Amino acid sequence: MSATLPVNDAGAATPARRSPARRLLMAAGVIALVAAAAYGVRWWTVGRFIQGTDDAYLQADSMTVAPKVSGYVAEVLVGDNQTVAVGQPLVRLDSRQYTAALEQSNATVAARRADILRGEAELAQQQASIGQARAQLDGAVSNEAHALAQVKRYEPLAVTGAETDERVADLRNTARQASATRAADAAALQVAERQVANLQAQIQQAHAQLDASLAAADQSKLDTDDTLVRSTIAGRVGDRTVRVGQYVQPGTRLMTIVPVQDVYLTANFKETQIGLMRVGQPATIRIDALPGADLHGTVDSFSPGTGSQFALLPAQNATGNFTKIVQRVPVKIRIAAGPETRKVLLPGLSVNVDVDTRSARDTAQRIERENGRG
Missing domain, CATH: 1.10.287.620 (Helix Hairpins)
Known part of the structure; x- marks a missing residue:
């Protein structure tokens, strides 16, 4: 038995109506196309200038406390993890x-x-x-x-x-x-x-x-006077190994003062990422210890060499078994954070950082033109 097409009042056949699923698929395709176009525009204008890395850690210029004279420790005046001020007595030797x-x-x-x-x-x-x-x-x-x-x-x-x-x-x-x-x-x-x-x-x-x-x-x-060892910076006591009665000599490590209020970020970017990085460019910082909180910072300076140049045993590339490895350049980034946030920023914490290099777009265009002329 053959199917029959619906007819109109004049007796002519009409096409079947489009199903709702087909309309949804078409709408989703349009939305996806628009989203892809928006993403492409954003990547072209912004995303391609964002350079990120997860090889980044918080650091601080810690001070190792050591006596200038020898003698027996008579008194330890600070405890573990204690906050100290500039000039505060730390250890007293027998004088x-x-x-x-x-x-x-x-x-x-x-x-x-x-x-x-x-x-x-x-x-x-x-x-x-x-x-x-x-x-x-x-x-x-x-x-x-x-x-x-x-x-x-x-x-x-x-x-x-x-x-x-x-x-x-x-x-x-x-x-x-x-x-x-x-x-x-x-x-x-x-x-x-x-x-x-x-x-x-x-x-x-x-x-x-x-x-x-x-x-x-x-x-x-x-x-x-040197029998009373004082702190030369403000910070917190860490790695305290000194004990009462211990005999110390000049240069003996007693403890470390960490200036936690002056923590900064060292990010190791690949050599292919630093071409457009400049001092003063903004950075977005995400610290593992502060999930969901984005901090801001500024590029402060660049290392004068890659990490391999300052290694204890640098690689000898002038050999027959050379394998090219992408080098990384340490970049120092200042962190803009309030006092409450800095209380949880400790040296050694892992960080993800993105640097916005859009300010160097003109430089990139000049480089391209120069290379084109070359």
């Missing part, structure tokens, strides 16, 4: 030996200052002695002149017989004694004057010894 050395240095300084005072007193006394020797020389010169004048006066009288030869001989002897006394006083004056230079040299030496003693005292003071 008795350094205090004794400081007192000895101060005593040496006092002795050197006493040497200077003694030298200055001796110099003043020597100046007085010089004055006395000069006065004695002046008296000896006068006596010598008088004695010589007496000899000249009595020698003619002895020739005429008015004075005896013995008298003239005594006068001559007195004149010779006066000359000898004058020469001795002159020599004594020279010795006294030369002694001044010697005393001045001794005073200068005492000043030099005083400077050396002051330097030693300053060093002793520094050593005494």
